[in-house]
Amino acid sequence: MLLRSTNNREENSPTAIFRDRGYLKVGEALETRSVSARFNQQTILREVTLQIPANQVTAIIGPPGCGKSTFIRCLNRLHETTPGATMSGEILLGGHSIYDMDPTEVRRSVAMIFQRPNPFPTMSIFDNVAAGLRLHGLRNRARLVESAEQALRRAALWNEVKDRLHLYSSALSLGQQQRLCIARALAIDPVVVLMDEPSSALDPLSTLVIEELIEDLKRQYTIVIVTHNVQQAARVADQTAFFLDGEMIEKGTTTALFTTPQDKRTADYVTGRFG
């Protein structure tokens, strides 16, 4: 039914039947071409062209206000939901423009984790993870339970919550809540996972857990992470892009960017002279 290569993806996942993105393969590559974004009359992003390879972690770094959050929010079409926001340029997911797709479908394939963990407070842990699945039509209770468990395992949270799935999500610590949000996102089987400063609100131990998780997740998904913590980028990312004032100044493999930056501004930021 679907032409797909079988690398890295659990074919026996209960949600396999649920995937019908026939033209997309697993862990897709993203590409942006000359993406500019404006908010009312103010230009936030200028002509950003970046290739985000599949099954790798790409980090976006830069000082506050450089447009990195805006950039990542364009990738799942969240930017346009703000009143007064416009954008131009092309964004391709697996070679297909995301503007040709229904926004809700884009967001199903391109998941996002936010800076402040935002599980649905009126729902239990299980309901949170199942929320996305239910939204997209999965009703069968047994499958929901299975998928939820899978997602929680993938998010390295299962062992901590397996006995208390029916507690409210607010009963968890902040780090656990963030992993719950990750589980919720993973449950609907995205191909790209966007993370907007996922650990900046968390304590160092939770940060470590998240970073290990990222290392694990990239085998199955493409990860884009925005971070203001330069060391974090150095730790987790395969590729890093440096943004400043709405422009992408430089990009490259993390090692290259950090050890031999081409642009002086990159060097200054990376070594901590500003930002």
Added chain:
Amino acid sequence: MKRVSTQGWNGIFASVLAVCVLVVIGAGILDAATLIIAAAPSIREFGVSFLWISAWNPIHHLYGALPFLYGSLLTVSIALLLAGVIGVTTAVALTQINVQWLRSVVSLLLEILAVIPSVIYGIWALLVVAPVLVRLSGRAGAVPGEFAASGFGVLTAGVVLGVMVMPTVVALTREAIASAPKDIAEAAIALGATRQETVALAVMPFARKGILGSLYLGLARAFGEAVAVSLVIGNQPQIGGSLFARADSLASMLAHALTGVGSPLQTAAVYEIGLLLFLITSVFYGLGRAYIARDAISPRLQPW
């Protein structure tokens, strides 16, 4: 010394203010006390049965609140149904509209709706609502001839009341929705929810309390409305069958009842109705405030 005199002034000032507070609160107590004292003869005469005596008969010195309770309950129910459904959905619409000018225009119109006095609502009711309802109902089926002639009745009064209460419901529901945390809504959108799903999943659960409060406050307002209702309800204290029948409500009867001529018992009975109205309004108002924080009701949008 200068410091002492400033302190002195300070103290005097504070005392003056405190007196003002006492005056304000005292006025309210005076209100309630006057009602109780004026109603005393009637309370003594009829006791609790006042609530279910269904006659208002000066000739036989028999007074009861039931017909008016009936009228009030019916009109208020219709009003709240209208105001609730239309008001809440409009509020949701306003929060979802991204077009700034449209939102401002609709908000402006609703604010003006809230400032218009009841008399003018009454005129509009006579001028527009009654004839329209007569025409609509005539087309729908058989209606009592009395209604077809005048357009007065419970239904008309209920509709007008609904229009009057609606701005309150809209304003308060908007506040309730605005106070819902935005990052939860973003989480829903990021999961791929449609607008309708986002509202249902991430907005309404937080707005529920505020919406309930707004309905209670609307109830309080609706019970207390006298002028507009008295113009179209038909002013006949009867417990009729259909919505097209004439009736009378607690507040609207008060508008006509104190003519200065009439036995002391009658006057006392009228005040007892007033007392009843005071109690009902206070209860619902209190309930509404229990659900809605004080600051949520912006000073600009005081509905009454």
Added chain:
Amino acid sequence: MVTRISYRTRRKVKNALFVSILTAMTCLAVLPLLSLLWSIGVHGIAALAGLLGASLSRRTAGALLVKALVQSLLTMAAAAALSVPLGVAAAIYSSQYAGLRAGRMIRFAIDIQSGSPSILAGMVLFALLPRTSPLLAGVLALVLYMLPVVARTADQVLAAVPVAYIEGSLALGASRFQTIFATVLPTSRTSLITALLFVIARMAGETAPLLIILDGGTTSGGGAGFQPLPLRLYSDLTQGGSFPHQVVYAEALLLLVVIVAVYGLARWIDRSHR
């Protein structure tokens, strides 16, 4: 596969339904106002145009209208003159001076009062002062009704002054008294004026309290001379031979214009001093 696609369409349909229901309801919500403004505007202008005609009786009617308007304004002014200072003073106390528990109790008491219907204020005055001049009784009834509303509104505005300003002033050694007049009142001046204007706009149209005092608005009896606009309107409505009665529309339009003008003034002040 067929089920999946139809579920997606089902979601889209639900969403489209959602949007259309919202639009429909908003139109329904706005419709009454437009209908009201239109009907009163059209009939009122026609009536006013008629009044400007040459006929003597029409001129008298016009003069009576003006008299009613003037009486309205005077009544409002008098009521405001009494209730605003008292109410604002009470509000200053409850927002600046009162302790936590006392403040809460005061606010609660005032709140409950402000929710009571206007007609009761008229009844109370009628019971207390049955034989005084209608003007006095009317003004007092309005005051009785307005007082808690003014106090509550003013309290809300004053309480919204950022605590930081107040603390800053106190930290400099200013007394409460000085803080209020130097910091709190100036900061909240615009909001206060706007809010009070809104209250006055609403009160200008109040008929119910006056109704009671003047025996149901009949032109006979002791209250013949005193007929402010809303009351005039009501009495003409309930007594005029057959409806429609031309004068009524003119009165209604006049009242509407006055109130919307005050409201517009309030909004304009609000907007220009933001």
